[in-house]
Amino acid sequence: MQSALETPNAMPTQRPPLATRPDVAEAASVPCLELLVETMDGNEVPSQSFTSGELFRIGAHRSNDLVLEDPLVSQFHCRLRVAQHAWEIEDLGSLNGTRVNGVRVREAYLPLPSCRLRVGNSAVRVSVVGAQEQKEPPATAHFGSMRGRSLVMRRLFALLEKIAESDANVLIQGESGTGKELVATELYQRGLRRDGKLVIVDGGALAPGVVESELFGHARGAFTGADSERVGAFEAANEGTIFFDEIGELPLDLQPKLLRALESRMIRRVGETKMRKVDVRVIAATNRSLEVEVNHRRFREDLFFRLSVVTVEVPPLREHLDDIPDLVETFVGLSGAKGASALFTTAVLADLASHQWPGNVRELKNYVERAIVLRSATPAKATSRRVTQPSMALGVDLDVPFRNAKEVAVEVFDKSYLTALLDWSGGNVSQAARRAGMDRIHLHRLIQRYGLTTKPRISL
Numbered sequence: 001m002q003s004a005l006e007t008p009n010a011m012p013t014q015r016p017p018l019a020t021r022p023d024v025a026e027a028a029s030v031p032c033l034e035l036l037v038e039t040m041d042g043n044e045v046p047s048q049s050f051t052s053g054e055l056f057r058i059g060a061h062r063s064n065d066l067v068l069e070d071p072l073v074s075q076f077h078c079r080l081r082v083a084q085h086a087w088e089i090e091d092l093g094s095l096n097g098t099r100v101n102g103v104r105v106r107e108a109y110l111p112l113p114s115c116r117l118r119v120g121n122s123a124v125r126v127s128v129v130g131a132q133e134q135k136e137p138p139a140t141a142h143f144g145s146m147r148g149r150s151l152v153m154r155r156l157f158a159l160l161e162k163i164a165e166s167d168a169n170v171l172i173q174g175e176s177g178t179g180k181e182l183v184a185t186e187l188y189q190r191g192l193r194r195d196g197k198l199v200i201v202d203g204g205a206l207a208p209g210v211v212e213s214e215l216f217g218h219a220r221g222a223f224t225g226a227d228s229e230r231v232g233a234f235e236a237a238n239e240g241t242i243f244f245d246e247i248g249e250l251p252l253d254l255q256p257k258l259l260r261a262l263e264s265r266m267i268r269r270v271g272e273t274k275m276r277k278v279d280v281r282v283i284a285a286t287n288r289s290l291e292v293e294v295n296h297r298r299f300r301e302d303l304f305f306r307l308s309v310v311t312v313e314v315p316p317l318r319e320h321l322d323d324i325p326d327l328v329e330t331f332v333g334l335s336g337a338k339g340a341s342a343l344f345t346t347a348v349l350a351d352l353a354s355h356q357w358p359g360n361v362r363e364l365k366n367y368v369e370r371a372i373v374l375r376s377a378t379p380a381k382a383t384s385r386r387v388t389q390p391s392m393a394l395g396v397d398l399d400v401p402f403r404n405a406k407e408v409a410v411e412v413f414d415k416s417y418l419t420a421l422l423d424w425s426g427g428n429v430s431q432a433a434r435r436a437g438m439d440r441i442h443l444h445r446l447i448q449r450y451g452l453t454t455k456p457r458i459s460l
Contacts, residue, residue, distance in 0.1 A: 030082050031112055032130040035066060038123040054082040058119055059092075063305070072096045072120030075301065076291035080110070080126075083319070087112065093292030093437075096120050144186035146179065147330050150320040156312070163310050164190040169262070171247075171307045172285040174314030176435060177362030180285040183314060184243045193281055196240025199233045204246035204434075211254050213270050216261070222271025234267045234278045241281045247307065248288035248299065259303045282307065287434060317357040317364060324352050327361060331368040343377035344368075358424050415450050418443075422452060 033056075057064040059077040068077070074094040080087050087110045091098040098105060099118035113128040141149045143157040163170060164187050172180045188198045206214055213222075217232030233242055244250075250258065261267045262282065266275045284307045293299035317324075328349065332340045357363050371377035417436075425432040429447070433440040 029131040030085050031087060031128040032132045033080070033087065033112075034127050034129040036125045036127070037066070037068070038125060056080040058117075058124070061301070066124070068119060068122045068124075070120045070122045073122060074120070074295040076295055077119050078117075083109075086110075089117070092289060093295050094120075095295060141326070144189065146182060146186060147326045148320060148323040149326060150323045152315050152320050153323060156314070159312065160187065163187060163312070165192075166310070167192050167281055168309040169282045169307055170284070170310045170312060171290070171304075172283065172312045172314060173289065174285075174287065175316045175360055176287045176431070177360035178314040178316055179361050180287075180314055181243070181245060183312060184245075184283045184285060187283060188241045188243070191241065191281070193239065193241050197237050198241050198243060199237035200243045200245065201233050202245045203249040204430075206249075208251055211251060212257065215254075215258065216267045217269040219269050219271035222269070226271070229269070232267065232269065234261060234280055235276065237280045238278050239280075241283060244282060244284040246286055247284040248286040248290060248293055250299075252298065252300070255300045255303050259300065259306055262303075262306050288437070292437070317360040321353045324364065325349055327364060328352070328368055331365050332372070335369065335372050337372045340372045343371055343375070345377075348377050358420075411450075414446060415452070418446060418450065418452055422447070 056066070057076065057079045058066045058068065058073075059075050060068055060070065060073045061075040064076065072095075074092070074096070076092045077094045078089055078091045078098045080089050082088075088108060089098065089100060089105065089110055090107045091105060100108060101111065101115050102118070110126060112126070115126050117124040117126060140154060140157050140161075141147065143160050146153075146157070148154065148157070160183065170184075170187060172183050174180050185198070188194060201214060203211075212218075213226075213230060213232065215232050215234060217230045217235055218226050220226060220229045261278070265278055265280075267278055268275050290299050290304050290308070294301050294304050328344050329341065332344070352364070352367075359366070368377075421432045421436055422429075425435065429443055430440055433443045436443065
């Protein structure tokens with residue numbers, strides 16, 4: 001998917017007010033869509049239309065905006081969302097795929113003013129019926145320690161301001177390195193429970209055998225090694241907040257117990273029969289799409305809805321590259337290094353905006369810190385792959401049988417993808433598997449098949 005990237009301005013000594021900043025995208029109108037569902041005989045049923053909003057879900061579950069009673073449609077099949085003042089469609093890991101004008105897609109811009117979607121065994125015709133004005137968010141360029149003047153980030157900050165005033169459970173979704181933990185921390189510090197404790201549980205770091213004990217505690221002698229009683233995260237956070245990072249890693253067999261605790265506000269320590277009352281707010285985060293996990297029955301649907309009373313989508317850095325000057329300025333300020341801002345010239349900032357940053361804001365922060373330590377921030381030092389136009393189609397040799405040619409092309413792709421994936425994760429196979437949305441054992445087998453290395457890479 002292509003998007004126009006603008007070269008950021010150099011960091012001035014003092015930034016002008018937000019309203020006069022030329023690099024801040026203004027709100028614009030986007031097409032208003034009408035969806036007509038076609039039956040198997042080609043007839044149309046009453047239309048489903050919407051005139052406002054930036055997200056529209058399609059699936060078999062009753063919570064979707066468009067519910068399709070089709071056995072081949074997944075619970076959360078796909079969604080339409082506004083991106084770059086246009087509509088894009090994203091398949092949510094559906095079991096039978098999503099097609100646009102006959103082409104199967106994972107993520108793509110809709111070819112408007114009219115196109116036809118194939119969702120399972122159902123056809124949906126999408127047409128433009130007007131335009132809707134996107135609301136201009138408040139001119140707030142920060143939320144606590146979070147910074148960003150772009151339209152997408154100001155919208156996020158406006159949403160977070162509203163969420164902070166409530167006591168609802170929150171699900172934060174976004175790629176690794178986008179700042180989900182920072183979002184959770186700021187919500188806690190500005191929330192109604194800021195005087196209570198914040199207890200952090202890292203689902204990705206818990207051993208399967210101790211998850212229940214970590215969450216609910218255990219009695220003395222409950223299992224081998226339980227030499228004393230233990231207070232779990234829920235009790236420790238009573239009248240406060242639990243931040244459950246990487247909630248998507250929670251084992252399936254423990255999800256009903258977490259659901260029961262959230263619904264009843266009661267927990268039971270391992271090895272006890274006594275129920276204990278707890279009052280906590282849960283903020284959960286994941287770099288996975290829980291809709292996809294529900295479709296593949298790796299995450300309970302009822303727990304998903306209990307956690308996602310409010311959902312926050314943290315955008316990847318590639319969707320707000322115009323915030324790079326502000327982010328760099330922030331990271332330089334945090335370092336306390338005198339004269340470090342002079343390293344990041346106009347040319348350096350322009351080069352940083354031409355990269356994809358697969359590691360997102362975390363990767364940019366690491367780059368800035370490394371540049372300050374080495375006293376060098378030349379454009380060539382940027383660690384991310386550049387944003388490039390799609391390459392020309394592969395050359396085709398018709399003298400080679402189709403199957404053989406396809407095997408060669410697949411192998412070339414596999415090697416390129418896996419090499420980039422391992423480079424991004426520094427050789428961490430578990431992290432790489434989560435990023436790629438694939439099984440870790442399958443990833444190991446591919447690595448062995450192609451003779452790739454998983455040793456961490458060291459770069460200066």
